[in-house]
Amino acid sequence: MCPKTQPRRRGLRIAVWSLVTTLVVAAGLVGVVLWQNSYDMEEQRVTIRHGGHTLNGVLAIPKDGRKHHGLVVYVHGDGPTDATHGDGYKPMWEANAKAGYASLSWHKPGVAGAPGNWLDQSMEDRADEAAAAIAWARARPDIDGDRIGLWGTSQAGWVLPKIAAKTPVAFAIAVSPAINWLQQGRYNLLAELRADGASAARTTAEVAKSDTIRRLLGRQATFEEYVRTMGGDADGMTADRWGFISKNYTADVTRDLRALHGIPVLLTLAGRDINVDIADTERTYHKVLDTGGALTVRHHPDAAHSLLKQSIEQSDLKITFTALFSPRSLFADGFLDSQRQFLKELDQSRATP
Incomplete structure (x- = not known):
C-alpha cells in the first residue's frame, strides 16, 4: 500500500501546484488587462436633447482638480x-485629459x-446633431x-466644416479626411485592387461596375433599380445603405472647408492609407x-487609415491582444502625443499676450 500511496500524493501535489500556478498567472493577466484599460479620467454617461430626439453619450473629464476644461x-x-x-x-480621451x-x-x-437610424442622416444632419451637442456643453x-473644438475621422471630414459654419469652434482635428466622396x-477601389494583385481584366470590370453605380x-435610382441592374445580386448593399449613399455621394469639402479658415486645424494623415x-x-x-x-x-x-499601426491592423489577433494588454500601442507612434501637444500649444498661445 505505502509504495503506491507516495506517488499518488506526489501527483496530487503537482496537480495542486499546477492549478495554483495557472490561477496566479491568470489573475496576473487579468490585472494587467484591467490596469492597461484604466484611464486617467472620469467618464460620465450623458443625455443630450436634439430636435425631439435623444443623444446618448459619454463625457470624459480630466482628473486634474480644475473646475473648467476645454472640450x-x-x-x-x-x-x-x-x-x-x-x-x-x-486612449485619445486620456491624451486630451493630460x-x-x-x-x-x-x-x-x-x-x-440609441433611437433612430444613422443611415437616415445626411452630412448636414450630422452637423446639426453636433452643433446641438456643443450648445449643450456650453451650458455646463x-x-x-x-x-470647444472638434475631432473627426474619415467621413467626418465632410461634417467638421459644416459644424464650424453653424457654431463657433476653437479648433479642429481632422484625421484621415477625404475631399470628394466619388473621388x-x-x-x-483602385488601391484595394492593387493590394489584391488584381488582373487588368478584373480591374476593368470593377471600374465599369463602379461607373454603372x-x-x-446620378439619376436617383431606387434600391430596387440598383439590384436589377446588378443582375439581382445586391452584393451586401441594403436599402438603408443605398439611401444613405444617395443622400451623400455628392459630398465635397472644398467649399465648406472655408468655414475653418483662421481656426487652428491639425490635419493628421496616414502613410499607408488605401481609403483616402x-x-x-x-x-x-x-x-484653402x-x-x-x-x-x-x-x-x-x-499608419493605416484608422491611424492604427498597419502591422497591427492587418491581424485581428494582434488587434485583440494589443487592445487587451497595451491599448495605447494600437496607434501609430506619435499619434496620441501629437494631439495632446496640439491642445497644449493652443492653450499656450491663448495665454500669450
Missing part, C-alpha cells in the same frame, strides 16, 4: 459607431440602444465655452487654409 467633441467616421468606438477612443481637455462623444442613432459650468471611392446615383488619397487631401487643405496660418499637418508613415 474635444468627437464626430465619428462611417459605420454603426458607439460613443467610445468600442473603447478605441479612450492636456486639460474633456472629451464628448455619443452613440450614432440606432447604435447601442465645468466646460469652457471658448475652448475617394474610386481611389479606394455612379450613373444610377492623402496627397489630394493635403493639397486641398493647404490651398494656409493663408490663415493656422494649419498644422502631421504625417504618420506606418
Whole structure:
C-alpha cells in the first residue's frame, strides 16, 4: 500500500501546484488587462436633447482638480459607431485629459440602444446633431465655452466644416479626411485592387461596375433599380445603405472647408492609407487654409487609415491582444502625443499676450 500511496500524493501535489500556478498567472493577466484599460479620467454617461430626439453619450473629464476644461467633441467616421468606438477612443480621451481637455462623444442613432437610424442622416444632419451637442456643453459650468473644438475621422471630414459654419469652434482635428466622396471611392477601389494583385481584366470590370453605380446615383435610382441592374445580386448593399449613399455621394469639402479658415486645424494623415488619397487631401487643405496660418499637418508613415499601426491592423489577433494588454500601442507612434501637444500649444498661445 505505502509504495503506491507516495506517488499518488506526489501527483496530487503537482496537480495542486499546477492549478495554483495557472490561477496566479491568470489573475496576473487579468490585472494587467484591467490596469492597461484604466484611464486617467472620469467618464460620465450623458443625455443630450436634439430636435425631439435623444443623444446618448459619454463625457470624459480630466482628473486634474480644475473646475473648467476645454472640450474635444468627437464626430465619428462611417459605420454603426458607439460613443467610445468600442473603447478605441479612450486612449485619445486620456491624451486630451493630460492636456486639460474633456472629451464628448455619443452613440450614432440606432447604435447601442440609441433611437433612430444613422443611415437616415445626411452630412448636414450630422452637423446639426453636433452643433446641438456643443450648445449643450456650453451650458455646463465645468466646460469652457471658448475652448470647444472638434475631432473627426474619415467621413467626418465632410461634417467638421459644416459644424464650424453653424457654431463657433476653437479648433479642429481632422484625421484621415477625404475631399470628394466619388473621388475617394474610386481611389479606394483602385488601391484595394492593387493590394489584391488584381488582373487588368478584373480591374476593368470593377471600374465599369463602379461607373454603372455612379450613373444610377446620378439619376436617383431606387434600391430596387440598383439590384436589377446588378443582375439581382445586391452584393451586401441594403436599402438603408443605398439611401444613405444617395443622400451623400455628392459630398465635397472644398467649399465648406472655408468655414475653418483662421481656426487652428491639425490635419493628421496616414502613410499607408488605401481609403483616402492623402496627397489630394493635403493639397486641398493647404490651398484653402494656409493663408490663415493656422494649419498644422502631421504625417504618420506606418499608419493605416484608422491611424492604427498597419502591422497591427492587418491581424485581428494582434488587434485583440494589443487592445487587451497595451491599448495605447494600437496607434501609430506619435499619434496620441501629437494631439495632446496640439491642445497644449493652443492653450499656450491663448495665454500669450
